[in-house]
Amino acid sequence: MPARLPSWIWVTGLTVGAVAAVGALTVQAERGPHPTAAAVRPSASASAAPGAKASASPKASASPAATDVPEASGTGRRIVYDLSDHRVWLVDADDTARRTFTVWPGTVAPVPGTYTISVRKDTTTGSDGVEIEHIIYFSVVSGVNIAFSNAVDGASPPPAAAGAKTGGIRMPKADGAALWAFGDLGTKVRVVA
Structure with missing residues (x-):
């Protein structure tokens, strides 16, 4: 009877193979064509600090x-x-x-750094009960998924309930559609303070 390989060898081999495959796909994706975002004048959209009440009225950037x-x-x-x-x-x-456009951040912010888009989802219901679309996930903080999205009806998000942990970074509908068209799987997301 042939000797059986320990399971850690199989796990290591599969992990190395997966990392190599992801690396090869990343190189291939970087060489391929990429959609460009439509050039438009920046629009001032509402913005709010975590815990602040949301507003539909635009506020110019500081x-x-x-x-x-x-x-x-x-x-x-x-x-x-x-x-x-x-x-x-x-x-x-x-x-x-x-x-470029302003957004309504969730109550949980991503840590500054470089990420990649890991999951894209057409539509779902946000943790605040709002129907959202163009969901682009790129990070997780303390178990909270961080993602860009927009409300299906284009409205600003409702105020977060006291103590709620939300990772949705919402934007107006037109900006959400532009980000969705621009952000393929593997696209880099750079978060700065």
């Missing part, structure tokens, strides 16, 4: 040059999310910001 991509956001094709300004940029491979 940033003097909201169209300027933050310097510490890396290079290449990416989505940039500025935690302090509640703003997202869709940046093409040539480092040109094609679209």
Whole structure:
């Protein structure tokens, strides 16, 4: 009877194979064509601090040059999310910001760093009971999924219940559609403070 290999050898082999496959697919995806975001003038949308009441009235960004991509956001094709300004940029491979807009953050924020889009979901019901679409997941913080999305009806999110942990980063419907078209699986998401 042939000797049986220990299970850790099988697990190690499968893990190495999976990592190699993901690496190969990433290289292939980077070489392929990528959609570009439509160039539009930035629109001021409502923004709110965690725990603050949501508002449908637009608030202009405090940033003097909201169209300027933050310097510490890396290079290449990416989505940039500025935690302090509640703003997202869709940046093409040539480092040109094609679209920027403000968002309504959830009560749980991602840690600054570089992530990749891991899951895309067409529609679901958010943790706040709102029907949402264009859901793009990129991080998990303390068991809370962090994702971009927009309400199906385009409304701003309702105020979070006291103590609620929500990771949804909501945006107006048109911005959600643009981000959905731009953010393929594996697209980089750079979060800056």
